[in-house]
Amino acid sequence: MIAAGHPEISVERRCQLVGLPKASYYRGPANHLRSGDLELMRRIDELYLEHPWMGSRSLAGQLSTPEAPIGRDRVRRLMLIMRIESLAPKPGTSKRQPKHPVYPYLLRGLTIDRPNQVWATDITYIPMQKGFMYLIAIMDWATRKVLSWRLSNTLDTRFCVEALKEALLKYGVPEIFNTDQGCQFTSEAFTSVLKTWNVRISMDGKGRFRDNIFIERLWRTLKYERIYLKVYESGAELLKDLQTWFTWYNEKRQHTSLDRLTPDEAYSQGLEKLKAAA
Template sequence: MAIMGLRAIYQKPRTTVSHPEHRKYPYLLRDLVIDRPNQVWCSDITYIPMKRGFLYLVAIMDWFTRKVLSWRLSNTMDAEFCIEALQDALMRYGTPEIFNTDQGSQFTTPRFTGLLEERQIRISMDGRGRWLDNVFIERLWRSLKYECVYLHAFETGSELRVGLTKWVTHYNGQRPHAALAGRTPDEAYHDAPTPSGLRVVTTYYPQSFCIR
């Protein structure tokens, strides 16, 4: 289609729609050295195409270890499924120092930010249109879709939920990461020491980031 100059006429679902009356927070991760679990968590929403229609998926990830802490599916863009994912992550893993999202209305609603503020978690938000500000969860979406979603024609939400559960379990517990010195996200999050000399620095080059 790209070679022939063809383009689908359907409207792609939008997952980031800001609310003009919600407070926006500054981006806190620029040049920040992220070197331990629970220092920074991040979250994002993506849409999951199915055999008929699509669903929305939200995930919460620990930035340093890439571990998926919690996720939820929804057939609407209401903030409730994001709030449920956040509450689940907080209950199971405690509190991070910083929580980073985009400026979508699900993350800027006082119902969501209030949960963070009452626990004294610093709130960070990407600049508008800057997907690189949340690059690791964007790469999670790419891996999840190419390795799971696009290989299966999920027909129902329950089938999709089973498939995602298997993939996330494998990703967290069995998939080694070069940036984690060959450890899995679970190993890095729970007990393994920080790799010697590893510093994660977000660097703003198109379609790239650097690990030092």
């Protein structure tokens, strides 16, 4: 099978493989952005990676200067577009989408030491020259292997479901699948897939950064080692670069916590041990 970023694949086929609308292959979403918003979003994202407990008030204070003050309302509006929020405890964190059930967090106190025991997922914002995209990745918790990923120019559920189905079809069924409480993951479209495959559903406590810590570390690694070193002109350029990076991450990047194994090595060796013990 040819990778989605292979130069011989047509635009239509690349979009189909990664679940990306053709129109957004060349540009990011507008979302009614104002002048200067894209640059400010990039600065917010960089600061938030360093200090995820910061809310709109703290971020606005850090980003403002006497010559160029930045209002809290503007920062709050952009944080909503970027799908980030302060991780500090605050009143009202129990408010949820009433039509979407929220499942308990199942990983507390659990020893996770084998592949396909727990998978996790998250969505992050990716800045571009003339817009931005959203990226979802599905990871095997024990081995850090990225099982699938998708790009989208909107925060819909479709690209999340497509990434989930790809991982299930390629790698089998995990015992537990962990997400945050975002509406994409609490939706019937997403949870029904997990139920059909008899996967136990686990969801982070709202604002609990460490409940899905390895996905957060993946985003930090990706952004500092790749995204922030480049300026992407189009979705096509971003797509190709992500294909290269995720391949390198799985096949070449050694992890100290995995005894210097790569995610691919840790995953395959873990499966071999399970098979031998069966």
